[in-house]
Amino acid sequence: MNRSEEEFTGPNILEETVVKVNRCSKVVKGGRRFSFSALVVLGNKCGRVGIGFGKAKEVPSAVEKGFKDARKSLNEVPLKGTTIPHAVTGRYESSRVRLIPAAPGTGIIAGATVRAVVESAGVKDILTKSYGSTNAVNLTKAALNGLLQLRSQEEMESLRGVKI
Numbered sequence: 001m002n003r004s005e006e007e008f009t010g011p012n013i014l015e016e017t018v019v020k021v022n023r024c025s026k027v028v029k030g031g032r033r034f035s036f037s038a039l040v041v042l043g044n045k046c047g048r049v050g051i052g053f054g055k056a057k058e059v060p061s062a063v064e065k066g067f068k069d070a071r072k073s074l075n076e077v078p079l080k081g082t083t084i085p086h087a088v089t090g091r092y093e094s095s096r097v098r099l100i101p102a103a104p105g106t107g108i109i110a111g112a113t114v115r116a117v118v119e120s121a122g123v124k125d126i127l128t129k130s131y132g133s134t135n136a137v138n139l140t141k142a143a144l145n146g147l148l149q150l151r152s153q154e155e156m157e158s159l160r161g162v163k164i
Helices: 005-009 059-072 112-121 136-148 153-160
Strands: 015-028 031-043 048-056 088-092 095-101 126-132
Touching: 015 059, 015 112, 015 136, 031 059, 031 112, 031 136, 048 059, 048 112, 048 136, 088 136, 095 136, 112 126, 112 136, 126 136
Parallel strands: none
Antiparallel strands: 015 031, 031 048, 088 095, 095 126
16 A cells, blocks of 8 residues: 555644653652653644643653643644744743744754754744743743744735735
């Protein structure tokens, strides 16, 4: 049975990326009890992306909860070819992420946490710079906040009522 590549990479196929797994311990009478939290980024690489955070006693359960949480928070991101329409700064808590469009062939110039978010959104050429806190949760939320601030040229024309 031959299947084309489009079936596996179409706009309906969601791809998950586990960005970070944290181990937390609680000291009890018999020793330490461990629990885990997982930060998951989910996207279809065609303009939809979401992030989720799951906590559980075992790693696979935490990842599954993060995956379900990310599916609930999928957002649309406007793209301009292989990059973003304009430069933007995303903020969350004390983390800031600057997203700058890049020429075709540049690739994704970003750290691991921001890279996971922009790759899942479908951006192939972008320059990024992160400022402030480097906490993985805050950086992913700041990157997502920046992507949600993006507006396409058609949106701006309809908002302003003028041709750009």
